[in-house]
Amino acid sequence: MKKVLFTSLLIMFVGTFTFANNLIMGVPSIGGSTVSFTIKWDNSWKVSAGPANWDAVWVFVKRQNCDQPNQNPWLHGQLAASGHSVTGTQLQVDLPTDQMGVFIRRNADGIGNINEATVTLTLSSPIGADNIGVYGIEMVNVPEGEFFIGDGNNPSSTNRINFTDGATDNPLRITAAIQAAGIGAATVYQKSGFGSIGSLPATFPLGYNSFYCMKYEITTGQYVSFLNSLTYNQQLRLQEDPNATPPSSPIGTVINARFGYRIEIKTPGISTTSLTPAIYGNDATDDNNFDQENDGIGLPVSIRVKDFLAFLDWAALRPMTEFEYEKASRGPLTPVLNEYSWGTTDLRQFNNYAVNNRFTSSEVLSGSGLGMANVGSNTLYRVGITATPISDRLNAGATYYGIMDMTGSVFERCIGGLAHNYAAFTTANGNGQITTDSFADVIGWPLSTEVNTYETYYPRRGGSCNRYEGIGISNRQWSNFSDGNRDFASGGRGVRSF
Ligand SMILES: [Ca+2]
Ligand SMILES: [Ca+2]
Ligand SMILES: [Ca+2]
Ligand SMILES: [Ca+2]
Incomplete structure (x- = not known):
């Protein structure tokens, strides 16, 4: 059975020019090799003065062969070299060379809301009966240009270890020439050589x-979306305690609860007749009603390096x-x-x-x-x-x-x-x-x-x-x-x- 998932990985939008608002992506429709969905968000910007930058949404697709949907892994949906578009006059679609996803962004200077538009993406092969998931993460462009590392502190004071120009406590300007040549030894950018x-x-x-840099830290909602696209064995390796809390544990088993949020097993996986992955959810209120408005979906997650790197690799x-x-x-x-x-x-x-x-x-x-x-x-x-x-x-x-x-x-x-x-x-x-x-x-x-x-x-x-x-x-x-x-x-x- 074909199904479509859609996840605004971050549902709140804020920025220097802005206030909290929704990134809203509609349920995708599928035809041939294409996936189409609506997108809109508020308080977007593209400016030529000041930061001279823009915001964007990083959109990527996952697909799953559905002959055995409980067992087949979700694979990254490589995009075709062309065939990507967006309706209306406000937005453009930028395809990176690795075709792992697209950036949707303003095509001209402006500040304010993005009207609902329809994005169409073309995958590198026909979708057939595959299940499809579409994910979006809000990003901010950091433009090319010189900047300083270090703030002028004494790196030895209070163990700051801050960057310097090497010889003194002064900041170091990173220039095009330094990037082009490589910065070299740690003594070039830290007074005591405390670097690589x-x-x-x-x-x-x-x-x-x-x-591009994510506008926000990785959230509980994003992290759960990631976990829910993994196989049973992959989930097992990311459990709180793989021996005590495997994905087949009961509803409400805590996977990661820290500083207010609670990620728990919402639907237990199966480990007896097959390896069916669990479905996770957020339950900050701890009533085993998951992913409610007050369940902390927009909080940042506290994760290990392993979890952090796995999420980033998954999100390309x-x-x-x-x-x-x-x-x-x-x-x-x-x-x-x-x-x-x-x-x-x-x-x-x-x-x-x-x-x-x-x-x-x-x-x-x-x-x-x-x-x-x-x-x-x-x-x-x-x-x-x-x-x-x-x-x-x-x-x-x-x-x-x-x-x-x-x-x-x-x-x-x-x-x-x-x-x-x-x-x-x-x-x-x-x-x-x-x-x-x-x-x-x-x-x-x-x-x-x-x-x-x-x-x-x-x-x-x-x-x-x-x-x-x-x-x-x-x-x-x-x-x-x-x-x-x-x-x-x-x-x-x-x-x-x-
Ligand atoms: Ca932080
Ligand atoms: Ca609970
Ligand atoms: Ca709840
Ligand atoms: Ca990889």
């Missing part, structure tokens, strides 16, 4: 070139580097000592405010102000909660480009750190598939076949809801931190070079 053991070559993304994205983290946060502006992702040292912690409409898509804090950040509260709130209809960058806590929660909420895992070699990392994206043991397998991603032992190979940036120290844009004090479970409010987001 191997020299970073031209193929290592230093952030000069443009890339990649991790960002530490250099790209600083670019995405600071933009081209001159560094401010100890600045946070909104560009100042203003800071208001969430715990000083009440929260209304808890766990819903309209969850909101009782107050606002400059530099709102979820650090030290030990609770997670919906991604982008600080953006309001009238918020500017400082009030929304947004980065220069309009990316949310880069300071606080969950840690942003990056490629980088010290005491290991990440010179082989490139702009290569995931290919939509993970291994049968649920590992990412992209060449160049550090140690992606080891279990839990590579947590220290992915430095964490920006602080989290359970850490208020070391949260500045350039602070690297969590570079060498080991935590093999999901207890530390560590998550992150994907990026993609076009």
